[in-house]
Amino acid sequence: MAADTENATERVTDLLAAAVAAVGGAERTGQVEMARAVARAFDTGQHLAVQAGTGTGKSLAYLVPAIAHAVSAGQPVVVSTATIALQRQLVDRDLPRLADALTGALPRRPQFALLKGRGNYLCLNKIHNGTTGTTDPDDRPQEELFDAVAATALGRDVQRLTKWASDTETGDRDELRPGVPDRSWRQVSVSARECIGVTRCPYGTDCFAEKARGKAADVDVVVTNHALLAIDAMSDAAVLPEHSAVVVDEAHELADRVTSVATGELSATSLGVAHRRAARLVDAELAERLEAAVANVSSAIHDGTPGRIDRLDDELATYLTALRDAADRARLAIDTAPTDPKAAAARTEAVTALTEVSDTASRIVDSFVPAIPDRYDVVWLDHEGGNSGSVSAILRVAPLSVAGLLRTRLFEHATTVLTSATLTVGGTFDTMARAWGLAETTWQGLDVGSPFEHAKSGILYVAAHLPPPGRDGTGSAEQLNEIEALITAAGGRTLGLFSSMRAAKAAAEVMRERLDTPVLCQGEDTTSALVERFADDPQTSLFGTLSLWQGVDVPGPSLSLVLIDRIPFPRPDDPLLTARQRAVTAHGGNGFMAVAASHAALLLAQGAGRLLRRTDDRGVVAVLDSRMATARYGGYLRASLPPFWATTDPVRVRASLERLRAGA
Structure with missing residues (x-):
């Protein structure tokens, strides 16, 4: 075993030298040390945290062993970043150059792909079947956008996006020039939970998101973001291709990004959307009950005092419980199995909105059951100002820590390398290791320094x-x-x-x-x-x-x-x-x-x-x-x-x- 690990490490050293020479770079001690450590981590299954200062060349230091491991194991390595800029650097510059440089030294040419969340791709069913899916307060049926509101900026954007759907090969929002506001993009996209499923969708074989995911399943390196990595870890359904190795770059951002994904929200806007979607699909009594619950919670949080909530008052607790129950009743009353894809999409969106409302309301109420020192979630009220001077009240619930989630849903399933230019706090890795949940696993911390004096x-x-x-x-x-x-x-x-x-x-x-x-x-x-x-x-x-x-x-x-x-x-x-x-x-x-x-x-x-x-x-x-x-x-x-x-x-x-x- 030790001999195999050493051979793999030496192999990566040779591949890195070939890659650096091909791109016209110079060998850097820290880069070589990091690449060898990453190769050992993949081979032994021990998690690794690497601080690599600016100028180390850490992207090559983890990409080379990632490619070597993926080609050898026949399974992709997932590389997660916090920023779009780094994703683009990896996909547009680093990986193409590496693929060229390493092709002769590997059994085949390395392949790579960029994978984003479903909401980043056009939804052909939504475009052609006219479902809504908007969180805009008006929540207008999409067909109206082509007539009564075609003169508005929203209508013009949707018309342009519909035309673009016939021209684009990827449906990727980042390739649209010029771009459109979030409000417009929501008219032509769906979240993973709103998708009716590839087998039921009449456009399943042409689905841009499914094509991207299919491509990612057949490559050596899948580049994604921390949010999608978190969704994959938290979801029972696989979002990323099957993998046993992960590299987290910009790892100092990981805990905050995972916390954001794990944060639930209730606002007058989101509650209103859920009610409007459901009201078309349930009987009048259920619709009125849901409307009353929505109105009570919206009024209570609008009148509430912003800040952390340590004790849930009886009135808000009653309103949240009523909201949870009304959302559950409405959700159970909606048939999500019609054969008509337009109806299926509208009902799936309604059920998704109701599920999120019910789950969040229940989570908020349940979070106050333990004593304060034993709580897992934090609840607070935000009042955010809009561009028009209006105030939006948002009730939020977030995990006190994501360490346990990362430990059980990421580190127990994949060998993970976490790297950044800044990982040691106060001179040690301990703070970051605790935040990630790495401290209770087998891991190694390595600081390869910086080429700067x-x-x-x-x-x-x-x-x-x-x-x-x-x-x-x-x-x-x-x-x-x-x-x-x-x-x-x-x-x-x-x-x-x-x-x-x-x-x-x-x-x-x-x-x-x-x-x-x-x-x-x-x-x-x-x-x-x-x-x-x-x-x-x-x-x-x-x-x-x-x-x-x-x-x-x-x-x-x-x-x-x-x-x-x-x-x-x-x-x-x-x-x-x-x-x-x-x-x-x-x-x-x-x-x-x-x-x-x-x-x-x-x-x-x-x-x-x-x-x-x-x-x-x-x-x-x-x-x-x-x-x-x-x-x-x-x-x-x-x-x-x-x-x-x-x-x-x-x-x-x-x-x-x-x-x-x-x-x-």
Whole structure:
């Protein structure tokens, strides 16, 4: 066994060398170490967590052993990502080049496919049979879209999508140019639960989603996203092709993405849709009973106070129980087996909506049965503002932890490699392992480092002389002066990462008055357009919030200063994270360190990772929160960052930025 594992490892080393040579790259020690570790994991069945810093070439380091394992085992390896950008990189660039490079060294040419959720593909039955499926409040029959409302943007979109259905080979939403809003796309797509099934659908043999899934079953590498991976794990029916090995890239996002999939919601909009779909298919008495239950719950959550709910009051409990029972009665009254595909689709959609309402209402009520320290779910009420100034009330229920779900539904069924540039929090893998549910399995953690010489390439500057940030979320006068001085020294070239959009906008407004260099702010255009403008003009600065902390890749002289306005602790009113913090404390742990500090450490590492994107990049990460230097948890946070040269001296930092500007 050991000899076989060693042979497989050596084989992967040779394949990686061939692949790197074919794409014109250079061998990197960390990349080779990671590839060998991934090959051993697949061969031994031991789970693996790998931290691979920017510039390691981790995509090749897991794709090469994944391809080798898939070809040998005759079963695909699933590669899951958090972002569309990485999916496109893998499918459009990395995998085609690898297939070319490895064809001569393998028994056959490697094959790969991208697989998305069913809702990303056109539904031909919905287009041709005129079912609704919309969550729009009007919930109009689709045939009306071609007449009375054809002049509206929604009607025009549906007409264009219907024509496109005859031209496209894939039916994949991402291939539609220009795209359409979600509201329009919902008119021509269905979720997995709304699908009437390939055997009953008159367009089953031409179904775009089924074709994509069929293609994925015959390839070596299936690229998908964390949400679909979670749906596959949670569902009794297989969504992904049969597999025994998984690679999770951008694994620091996995727990949050799985939590999102496992979150249930009740809102006036979704309840209204369920009622309208069912009312056409059940008798008047059932329809009226459901309508009354929907009205009561909608009114109660509209009038409720936003925030976490630790105790369910008797009135809301009564309304939710009545809603659950009414939805169940209506669901059982609907015949889902008519031969007419149009009727079958409408009834399947109604049953799906009612099932979701019933399951969510039941889950909310049941979540309050255990005592607070023993609860598995967290319930809270959100009031979200719409574009028109209206407020939408949404009652949500989410798992306190997804560790058990991942352990029993993913790790017990497939050897899993989890990788990212940022997986160690406070210097260890322990926090992420607990969040994934990996801690109770057999696993190995490996940090293969980075090709960057962080101490020579970057400075970590903590502005220890500034007053601690206030509670209002905007910067103090001293902090704004510091921002002005640093950006002036850098000559622009600054990515400002702020803890809130309010703080980002306020700082941008002040800097535009004080600086001679341009300042862009998130929200003024699409994020991709703003990043492009920032990258094209070295004198420009870009301010923004969360998506910029993780999504910006700007190598070269356009980015030499990353500003972080404050330690990104979760909001004190975040219902899910505060509940998790309380649960850790109730069981004898340090809830603040386990949840709030770990959350902040991971985001800090992601934000600091924006600075060095190439080996010749140079610059400064400036944290304008003195607690990073003075608080007891400061050392824990600093241990989560790359090993930059550290200082608290503002004069030395400004001088370094001025030298970088002169050199650029």
